[in-house]
Amino acid sequence: MECRPGCAACCIVISISSPIPGMPRGKPAGIPCIHLTADYRCGLFGRPERPAVCSSLPPSLEMCGQSNEEAFAILTALEQATKPGDPAS
Numbered sequence: 001m002e003c004r005p006g007c008a009a010c011c012i013v014i015s016i017s018s019p020i021p022g023m024p025r026g027k028p029a030g031i032p033c034i035h036l037t038a039d040y041r042c043g044l045f046g047r048p049e050r051p052a053v054c055s056s057l058p059p060s061l062e063m064c065g066q067s068n069e070e071a072f073a074i075l076t077a078l079e080q081a082t083k084p085g086d087p088a089s
């Protein structure tokens with residue numbers, strides 16, 4: 001499938017641990033990437049400084065669902081399921 005323009009769920013919901021230009025420690029979950037444009041596109045698209053993790057994340061029905069709302073819900077669940085556990089628990 002193609003990425004849905006204006007979705008940006010994966011640029012907001014999930015954490016990115018690798019450095020992003022201007023975000024040297026990556027991106028926390030739930031925080032929009034600073035390269036997300038006002039119309040929810042990647043400001044680094046096609047540029048060499050775009051993180052490899054972004055370029056190599058293919059859109060898929062499993063991740064993106066059939067609507068932007070579904071993508072946000074799927075990725076929120078995925079982020080919750082994969083975040084490091086609380087060492088105190």
Ligand code: SF4
Pocket residue numbers: 002003004007008009010011058059060063064071
């Ligand atoms: S979740 Fe999928 S459709 Fe939405 S921006 Fe990311 S790749 Fe594109």
Ligand code: SF4
Pocket residue numbers: 010011020033034035036037041042043044045050051054
């Ligand atoms: S660099 Fe682009 S694709 Fe990667 S998280 Fe930021 S806006 Fe999204």
